[in-house]
Amino acid sequence: MADRITAARVVICSPGRNFVTLVIETADGLTGIGDATLNGRELAVAAYLQEHVVPCLIGRDPARIEDAWQYLYRGAYWRRGPVTMTAIAAVDVALWDIKAKAAGMPLYQLLGGASRERMLCYGHADGATIAEAVDALVRYAEEGYRAIRIQAGVPGLNRIYGVHAPDAHADPTLPAEGDWDTAKYLRFAPKLFEAARLRAGPDIHLLHDAHHRLLPNEAAQLGKALEPYDLFWLEDVTPVENQEALRHVRRHTTTPLAIGEVLNTIYDCQALITEQLIDYIRATVVHAGGITHLRRIADLAALYGVRTGCHGAADLSPVTMGAALHFGRAIPNFGIQEYSIHPPEAREVFQWDWRFADGYLHSGESPGIGVTFDEAAAARFPYARAYLDVNRLTDGTLWNW
Ligand code: CS2
Ligand code: MG
Numbered sequence: 001m002a003d004r005i006t007a008a009r010v011v012i013c014s015p016g017r018n019f020v021t022l023v024i025e026t027a028d029g030l031t032g033i034g035d036a037t038l039n040g041r042e043l044a045v046a047a048y049l050q051e052h053v054v055p056c057l058i059g060r061d062p063a064r065i066e067d068a069w070q071y072l073y074r075g076a077y078w079r080r081g082p083v084t085m086t087a088i089a090a091v092d093v094a095l096w097d098i099k100a101k102a103a104g105m106p107l108y109q110l111l112g113g114a115s116r117e118r119m120l121c122y123g124h125a126d127g128a129t130i131a132e133a134v135d136a137l138v139r140y141a142e143e144g145y146r147a148i149r150i151q152a153g154v155p156g157l158n159r160i161y162g163v164h165a166p167d168a169h170a171d172p173t174l175p176a177e178g179d180w181d182t183a184k185y186l187r188f189a190p191k192l193f194e195a196a197r198l199r200a201g202p203d204i205h206l207l208h209d210a211h212h213r214l215l216p217n218e219a220a221q222l223g224k225a226l227e228p229y230d231l232f233w234l235e236d237v238t239p240v241e242n243q244e245a246l247r248h249v250r251r252h253t254t255t256p257l258a259i260g261e262v263l264n265t266i267y268d269c270q271a272l273i274t275e276q277l278i279d280y281i282r283a284t285v286v287h288a289g290g291i292t293h294l295r296r297i298a299d300l301a302a303l304y305g306v307r308t309g310c311h312g313a314a315d316l317s318p319v320t321m322g323a324a325l326h327f328g329r330a331i332p333n334f335g336i337q338e339y340s341i342h343p344p345e346a347r348e349v350f351q352w353d354w355r356f357a358d359g360y361l362h363s364g365e366s367p368g369i370g371v372t373f374d375e376a377a378a379a380r381f382p383y384a385r386a387y388l389d390v391n392r393l394t395d396g397t398l399w400n401w
Pocket of ligand 1: 039209211261311312313314315338388
């Protein structure tokens with residue numbers, strides 16, 4: 001007799017920051033969990049799941065993961081987008097968690113077994129000044145990181161992505177406002193990497209996130225200016241909706257490009273990959289439809305020499321990191337996994353068996369995705385509305401953050 005989904009519920013909690021978790025239970029006594037966190041729009045996904053998806057899950061055979069994916073994608077009629085694909089991802093990961101537990105295997109075994117023993121990862125070295133950022137870089141290198149993203153404040157700018165000024169804003173429940181000046185940034189960035197490469201030496205992989213803020217030719221200028229510093233990747237050089245821009249950037253620089261953390265279906269990634277406009281695809285388990293869909297993206301990328309570089313900021317829950325590491329362990333074209341340290345309170349709600357050692361992340365061997373979720377503990381950390389920053393140019397123009 002096939003198993004049946006008997007219950008599914010959405011739990012929103014805030015152990016250091018907001019997370020949305022889907023819990024699915026079956027008649028055979030199995031429980032699976034999926035991350036449904038969309039930073040700054042958490043309740044949209046929670047409502048999508050609770051009001052529109054959960055009623056359709058009860059009674060379904062949890063083993064039919066592909067059918068569930070197709071049911072939720074095609075059955076919604078309204079397709080794609082971060083809210084829909086994050087909701088589908090949460091169901092997908094929870095069902096893969098259940099399937100692996102039913103098989104008594106760590107998830108990577110169901111995805112084809114290990115293609116590697118460990119996954120290269122990168123941490124975030126941030127600082128208000130070049131000196132502070134490079135000092136942070138050295139600390140990460142001393143901790144064993146082999147790949148480190150470095151972001152620094154830009155002189156004359158008060159609050160930019162990756163470097164948050166203190167007492168950011170009057171009302172913490174509304175978006176704080178960052179400020180931006182591309183000319184200042186383009187003059188500054190090469191100095192940051194000259195100092196970083198000097199202190200880090202030639203072997204540490206240096207990464208940088210331009211965070212969607214440059215126009216196409218500015219992106220080409222930056223990529224070219226950073227070529228002497230041999231970056232592992234330059235991320236989100238320009239807003240990814242305009243993929244024509246990447247053709248221009250690619251014509252002017254060989255600095256490796258990584259894009260895709262805001263993309264959520266293979267269709268959004270298709271031109272970037274098939275025209276080899278990028279070197280790493282950043283789409284992630286939680287925002288790109290789960291294991292089932294991200295595997296399609298990774299397989300397309302493998303045909304074109306594009307490797308994965310999955311998003312892994314702290315606003316993606318430990319559930320996503322667990323699933324991502326099983327995914328990364330199995331696929332042939334794994335590149336690197338972003339690894340942001342979750343708030344310490346998260347450990348009171350989520351327990352995980354993956355671990356960091358010597359610059360790599362190691363998935364665990366427990367059945368499923370290797371993450372557990374304590375709903376009683378979650379209740380101690382109630383949701384509180386929070387937003388990502390918005391960004392303005394110095395003349396007040398609303399800009400990309
Ligand atoms: C960033 C993220 O980690 C990254 O590459 O782009 O920190 C991003 O700003 C957040 O995940 C948005 O919620
Ligand atoms: Mg990024």
